[in-house]
Amino acid sequence: MFEQNISSLAKQLRDKDISSVELTQYFLKRIADLDPQLNSYITVSEQQALQQAAAADALIQSGQGSSLAGIPIAHKDLFCTQGTLTTCGSKMLNNFIPPYESTVTSRIQQAGAVMLGKTNMDEFAMGSSNENSFYGAVKNPWNTDTVPGGSSGGSAAAIAAGLAIAATGTDTGGSIRQPASFCGITGLKPTYGRVSRFGMIAYASSLDQGGPMAKSAEDCAHLLQAMAGFDEKDSTSSETATEDYIGNLNAPLTGLKIGLPKEYFGDGLDPKIADTIMAAVKEFEALGATVKEVSLPNLKLSIPSYYVIAPSEASSNLSRFDGVRFGHRCDDPKDLLDMYMRTRAEGFGEEVQKRIMVGTYALSEGYYDAYYLKAQKIRRLIKDDFTSALSEVDVIMGPVAPTTAFNIGSKTNDPVAMYLEDIYTLSVNLAGIPAMSVPAGFVDGMPVGLQIMGNYFAEAKLLNIAHQYQQNTDWHLQSPSMAEGV
């Protein structure tokens, strides 16, 4: 049952072949049986899930509710959920019960979906391997010696292992797409401003964006339909109208123009991944697309630009964690300064402290122009590269990451090597455009994601392209053997 899609489950719920309570119990049992091997959940909200499922059954009974009614999903533990522990993967928030609900989780709840629990993540979304969680590393269901990617690694692992039908994630520099690629699922980072950031615990506010993660593009479309849209509570929310993401899935791809950026296929890319991506591109040609080379000349500069802008914004955003109003507070502070300094040293993990300090340095007196302002100028060059390439083609395709999932612990001593892993994803956040990761094959038994990048607010187009690919391939239908183990 875990391998079924949302449309099929929604039909069975409406036809009374199964109830949402039964479906929820089934997933809760799978989590209890299998998650000890993966650690993909921080909190499982069993009682609340069963209450929501009973309410969804009543809603469906009365002929109401969207396609998500009664569907068990999970939320990244970065979305504030009223009354349910929200840790953001940090010791700092190990006792934080939000007094309010994020817009994303509220909209999904109103659509009738059932929340199974909150998924594990790199602390404050800082990481590409999920090894930076205070609640322990997450394992990749395809090989538990390897990482699931990050920072939305818990969501990706849970979906791949059949411990939720779909999940929310957030993507600041690749945190939806890279774990989706490593775990063989589908994930979409929408255009900046498409999905409300209200109630998302902020990392880098000009880059953060929530999005859907699921087995297929079709399931992502169902989730995005509920998530997307203007929200007056988010000052950078876009007023651009949403599209019919589900209704557009079946448009033909004839005449689609695909751009392949030569910078995405250079040094550092595993040649077997390059072959996998090119095989996927061939599939699109067979579906009527044409392919041409494009250039994103400033790609390499996305790493320094991102690793100034994101830490700078983080150092400002994370100043709210001071031990006064919520979260961790150190024992027996001798004065206010001592309380701030020990609370933060105890509450934040190493990677978070490091990024706060990088940002503090970049924003400090005398360095602002050389770092932050310079990074923002380079950000414009990167945006201009995409605007120019996307004036020649409809979408850009390439790899999501230069390698498949790496071994747990193999990069923890070399943070810069870990940062270089993000080379193909960071630029998308700097430009603010939407992008997906779509399962496109396997290298040595580990999943590989194809990245599809589009113009601003082209989410319906991206989902359409990914869905047509998935109608002609079955990579997204593969499950790791551990998922069958119940």
Added chain:
Amino acid sequence: MSIDKDDVQKIAHLARLTLTEEDADKYQHSLSSVLTLVEEMQSINTDGVLPLSNPLEMTQRLREDVVTEDNQRDNFLANAPQSEAGLFLVPKVID
């Protein structure tokens, strides 16, 4: 670009983080490697390029200055490490 241990302690103080000597050693190394990584930007000519702070180049939306939230004092205080008489309690600030 490398920074020394005094710089690390100075930055840590600005960021309100207590560092042990051992931490300072560790961060001296890791901060230097990040600063070296971002150094690459300095060789790029960005004369005449305007900084980009919002990818959609949106301007701040304004709204009427009216009360939109109810008083939720008790809800918010429920998460406070220490509170008293409806107030957040902190160590003594003024003697």
